Amino acid sequence: MSGAGREAVDLELDCRGMRCPLPVIVLAREFSAVPVGGLVAVACTDVAARVDVPAWCRMRGQEYAGESAADDGTPVHLVRRLV
Amino acid sequence: MRYRSEPPPAYLDAASAEPLHPAARSALLAALDTGYADPRRLHGPARSARLLLDNAREVVATALGVRPDEVTFTPSGTHAVHLGVLGLLAGRSRHGDHLVASAVEHSAVLHAGEWHERRGGRLSLAPVDRAGRVRIRDLPPEPTVLAVQTANHEVGTVQPVAELPGTAPVFTDACASMGRLPLPTGWAAAAGSAHKWGGPAGVGVLLVRKGSRWRHPFPGDDRIDERTTGFENVPAALAAAAALQAVVEERAERTARQHALVSLVRSRVAAEVPDVEVVGDPEDRLPHLVTFSCLYVDGEALVTELDRRGFAVASGSACTASTLTPSHVLAAMGVLTHGNVRLSLGRDATREEVEAFLDALPAVVSSIRAEAGL
Numbered sequence: 001m002s003g004a005g006r007e008a009v010d011l012e013l014d015c016r017g018m019r020c021p022l023p024v025i026v027l028a029r030e031f032s033a034v035p036v037g038g039l040v041a042v043a044c045t046d047v048a049a050r051v052d053v054p055a056w057c058r059m060r061g062q063e064y065a066g067e068s069a070a071d072d073g074t075p076v077h078l079v080r081r082l083v
Numbered sequence: 084m085r086y087r088s089e090p091p092p093a094y095l096d097a098a099s100a101e102p103l104h105p106a107a108r109s110a111l112l113a114a115l116d117t118g119y120a121d122p123r124r125l126h127g128p129a130r131s132a133r134l135l136l137d138n139a140r141e142v143v144a145t146a147l148g149v150r151p152d153e154v155t156f157t158p159s160g161t162h163a164v165h166l167g168v169l170g171l172l173a174g175r176s177r178h179g180d181h182l183v184a185s186a187v188e189h190s191a192v193l194h195a196g197e198w199h200e201r202r203g204g205r206l207s208l209a210p211v212d213r214a215g216r217v218r219i220r221d222l223p224p225e226p227t228v229l230a231v232q233t234a235n236h237e238v239g240t241v242q243p244v245a246e247l248p249g250t251a252p253v254f255t256d257a258c259a260s261m262g263r264l265p266l267p268t269g270w271a272a273a274a275g276s277a278h279k280w281g282g283p284a285g286v287g288v289l290l291v292r293k294g295s296r297w298r299h300p301f302p303g304d305d306r307i308d309e310r311t312t313g314f315e316n317v318p319a320a321l322a323a324a325a326a327l328q329a330v331v332e333e334r335a336e337r338t339a340r341q342h343a344l345v346s347l348v349r350s351r352v353a354a355e356v357p358d359v360e361v362v363g364d365p366e367d368r369l370p371h372l373v374t375f376s377c378l379y380v381d382g383e384a385l386v387t388e389l390d391r392r393g394f395a396v397a398s399g400s401a402c403t404a405s406t407l408t409p410s411h412v413l414a415a416m417g418v419l420t421h422g423n424v425r426l427s428l429g430r431d432a433t434r435e436e437v438e439a440f441l442d443a444l445p446a447v448v449s450s451i452r453a454e455a456g457l
Binding site: 019020021024025028029046047048050052054055056058059 | 407457
């Protein structure tokens with residue numbers, strides 16, 4: 001998870017190959033495992049995740065912390081738990 | 084041919100295609116027998132066809148508040164869009180090659196822009212706000228032509244066409260709004276599509292304002308109207324004109340009724356379906372159209388289950404698109420793209436149908452979520 005290396009990631013979710021809305025479902029299901037302030041990294045090949053993960057953050061009151069890339073080039077979406 | 088014996092479905096996808104208006108049907112049937120000849124010829128049957136075509140042009144001009152010589156019939160709305168965008172660019176080729184289009188234009192506009200790019204031109208997209216309205220202050224600089232739709236075809240938001248800067252001629256794609264809302268002011272060229280107002284498919288309308296610099300971007304043809312291509316479908320043009328005249332005459336009553344029904348959908352969906360985002364401008368919008376997205380729901384499953392229960396709706400979710408990419412409109416707005424439903428009311432849509440849809444929706448959404456383990 002090279003791009004996220006600057007900051008510790010508390011939970012990594014591998015959603016490669018999943019189609020929408022599965023990555024967001026996985027994110028919602030696993031999210032409560034990290035403490036408030038924690039960072040979740042979701043690796044998604046599905047292009048809809050680029051819109052849907054930030055939209056989920058907005059609807060859920062969480063912070064979208066940007067996008068980086070995994071070592072294999074897969075986009076990785078970073079989400080910080082605020083509530 | 085019928086595929087099922089249940090009651091006919093509630094057709095809630097009029098923004099994809101409005102059923103043929105009765106006025107269009109009778110005009111079409113009458114003109115099929117009299118409008119077959121080549122309107123350019125000098126004999127009697129040709130004069131009849133020419134008369135019908137001129138009549139269609141005048142009726143459309145009156146319905147839209149433009150001049151008859153500003154109206155061109157095209158073989159589709161898509162073709163009218165291509166002619167409008169590329170013809171304005173061709174007319175200004177000495178000034179520049181920069182097309183600026185809003186990021187939420189119909190794909191027909193974006194395809195024209197990409198075609199322009201492949202020929203060495205430039206295309207820039209103008210950002211929109213969360214409601215899908217183009218941000219005029221953030222327009223890319225130095226446009227040669229500006230393309231901003233009259234109202235968005237997916238979320239209904241009306242665009243501020245009249246407020247665009249006067250530095251470049253404006254093409255406005257009015258396909259989603261023609262017949263339903265009056266045309267805005269301030270455009271040099273515009274396009275409409277008859278099957279979206281209750282005319283037949285295969286008829287588009289290109290409008291080019293008198294005095295605008297427009298040049299044919301394609302090989303052109305030797306028709307009466309220099310902007311058109313190919314033998315005119317005179318009966319279909321007349322039917323399209325008859326439908327447009329009728330829907331404009333009926334507009335005041337229908338707009339008020341549809342606007343209120345869509346407001347009902349917006350408020351009940353937001354109140355009765357958990358984790359849903361109803362998008363687009365709540366008031367300054369097309370009267371007949373509403374879009375919402377349901378968190379954790381597969382758009383294809385949602386549309387399929389609604390169809391099974393008798394409701395025909397569209398979706399902008401990736402899994403429902405031939406390209407498997409989410410709607411570029413929803414993406415540009417930054418709103419949820421999955422679990423998306425676009426509901427649009429045709430002229431005969433009833434309050435009962437809309438209420439039946441609203442009664443059925445929460446259980447459909449919760450059953451799909453339950454299957455996903457949520």
